[in-house]
Amino acid sequence: MKQEDTIKAFKSIVEHRRAMRNYLPEPVPQEIIRRCIERAILAPSSSNLQLWEYYHVQAPDKKKALVEACMSQPAAANAPTLIVVVTRHDLWRQRCEANLNFIRNLNQKEPDDKPIKAETYFKKTIPALYTDFMGILGWLKKIGAFFIGLRRPMFRELTASEVRTMSHKSVALSAQTFMLALSAEGFDSCPMEGMDSKRIKHILGLPREAYINMVISCGVRAEGGIYAPRFRLPVEEVFFTL
Ligand SMILES: Cc1cc2nc3c(=O)[nH]c(=O)nc-3n(C[C@H](O)[C@H](O)[C@H](O)COP(=O)(O)O)c2cc1C
Numbered sequence: 001m002k003q004e005d006t007i008k009a010f011k012s013i014v015e016h017r018r019a020m021r022n023y024l025p026e027p028v029p030q031e032i033i034r035r036c037i038e039r040a041i042l043a044p045s046s047s048n049l050q051l052w053e054y055y056h057v058q059a060p061d062k063k064k065a066l067v068e069a070c071m072s073q074p075a076a077a078n079a080p081t082l083i084v085v086v087t088r089h090d091l092w093r094q095r096c097e098a099n100l101n102f103i104r105n106l107n108q109k110e111p112d113d114k115p116i117k118a119e120t121y122f123k124k125t126i127p128a129l130y131t132d133f134m135g136i137l138g139w140l141k142k143i144g145a146f147f148i149g150l151r152r153p154m155f156r157e158l159t160a161s162e163v164r165t166m167s168h169k170s171v172a173l174s175a176q177t178f179m180l181a182l183s184a185e186g187f188d189s190c191p192m193e194g195m196d197s198k199r200i201k202h203i204l205g206l207p208r209e210a211y212i213n214m215v216i217s218c219g220v221r222a223e224g225g226i227y228a229p230r231f232r233l234p235v236e237e238v239f240f241t242l
Contacts, residue, residue, distance in 0.1 A: 013184045018226050020075065020188040023219030027080040030056070032185050033218070040178035045170035047126055049095040052171045052213070053086040054178070055204050062203055069199040070215055075190035078225075079217030084200060085175045089167045090209035092130045096122040135160045164211065171213045179216065188221040 001009075037054050045051065057066050063082060070076035100122050107115045132138045138159035148154045157166060179189045197212040 013180055016186075017179055017183040017189065018221075018230065019190045020217070020219070020221050020225045021190060021227060022074065022078045022222045022225035023080055023188065023217070024222045025080055026220065028182070028187050028218045028220075032182075032187065033081065033083070036178050036181035036185065039181035040174045043170070043174035043177040045174070046166050047121070048099055049092055049126070049167070049170070051088045051091060051095060051167045052174045053088050053210075055084040055086065057082050057084060057203070065203050066200065066215070069203060070192055070195040073192065073194055075192055075217050076195075076215065078222075079190070079219050081218040083178070083216045083218060084204060085171060085178070085213040085216060086204070086206060087164075087167050087171045087211040087213045089164055089211060090207060092126065092167075096126050129155075129158070130163060132160045132163070138163065168211070168213055175214055175216060182218055186220075187218055188225065190217045191215075192217065 033056055040054070041050065041052065057063050066082055066084070067076045070082075076082060100119065103116050103118050103122075128141075138161075141158040142156065142162075145154045145156050145158055149156060157163065175191065179191065182189050192215045195212065195215055200212050200215070201208075201210060
């Protein structure tokens with residue numbers, strides 16, 4: 001594909017995506033959902049921890065409960081397909097281990113190449129960042145960072161909620177990739193944070209330390225699905241060159 005065709009195709013995929021609040025009744029085929037998730041998990045993630053999970057809620061009783069937990073808002077109530085995007089912040093140790101195993105296998109397979117040295121990163125740096133005790137340790141780390149930061153650049157997002165935000169950032173990048181992949185397949189979506197996350201965790205049987213990142217409704221657009229013409233601030237108001 002020529003570069004200009006790629007640019008055109010990407011533009012049309014991005015422009016096709018609108019927040020959809022009304023859909024035709026047919027669900028998005030399972031193989032398309034799977035393919036879009038295969039694209040979504042190619043998103044970048046902080047330290048490559050990939051703290052995301054996707055739940056395609058199909059069981060009628062669970063789907064009904066999920067719609068109610070989304071406050072029965074039109075984007076959920078009118079949707080044939082609902083996906084819950086979960087931030088598995090609690091799985092950081094397992095994901096460190098997965099990265100370590102990957103690196104070790106790689107180094108065993110190609111011993112002649114320069115070995116990848118990331119063991120310390122996943123064994124020490126990440127645990128130092130992610131370990132917390134009732135939120136107290138995070139604040140102590142932040143105070144320490146403040147003093148170190150007086151003398152040199154220092155990473156400062158160290159409280160439990162700031163580290164959690166870090167995980168949500170990466171998961172949201174993946175969620176957006178999922179919606180763009182759906183758009184490329186000719187389907188529509190709506191991200192939702194207007195929902196009762198506690199109830200949704202209960203519906204999905206998730207532990208307390210897992211967080212609902214967003215719910216994404218999916219389907220084919222129907223009449224009235226787009227509420228208004230797209231409103232965006234002019235690029236000059238949000239893009240600065242220094
Ligand atoms: C994180 C996030 C949460 C959102 N939550 C909701 C929601 O709960 N209900 C809804 O109808 N739209 C929701 N939206 C959609 C926005 O209202 C919509 O993206 C915005 O108005 C811009 O419209 P566009 O996406 O069609 O360009 C959400 C969007 C994002 C990114």
